Amino acid sequence: MRKKRSKSRSLASDLVLAPWVVWMRTPTLIAEAGRASGGVGAETTRAVTEKVAAVAQGLAAAQMSAIGSAMSFWPDVFAGRTPSILSGVAAERMAQAAIAPMGKTIRSNYRRLSRKP
Secondary structure, X not given: OOOOOOHHHHHHHHHHHHHHHHHHHXXXXXXXXXOXXXXXXXXXXXXXXXXXXXXXXXXXXXXXXHHHHHHOHHHHHXXXXXXXXXXXXXXXXXXXXXXXXXXXXXXXXXXXXXXOO
16 A cells, blocks of 8 residues: 655655756757757647646635635634644645645656656
């Protein structure tokens, strides 16, 4: 049975893969930039669009996390718990939610680029 990774460990390992993805992608980007035909290559287009998509997904996830923390404010107060917005837990959840789509993109790029000949 496969173990589930903790969120902090998962995010850290994804961020470690980011420089490797840049390193593996750089020769392709340089080759596309040096073509005489001009224009934008497929890998360049993919690099830009996936970053924009990951940032948009991260922003939406962070907003949804913030809304969830705001919605639980009064129930937490009435239950005698410290609201997550005041304790800093909400900020941590928002940051993890914002980074998660980027980590997913980094992992998929690492797998894809490491298979290339």
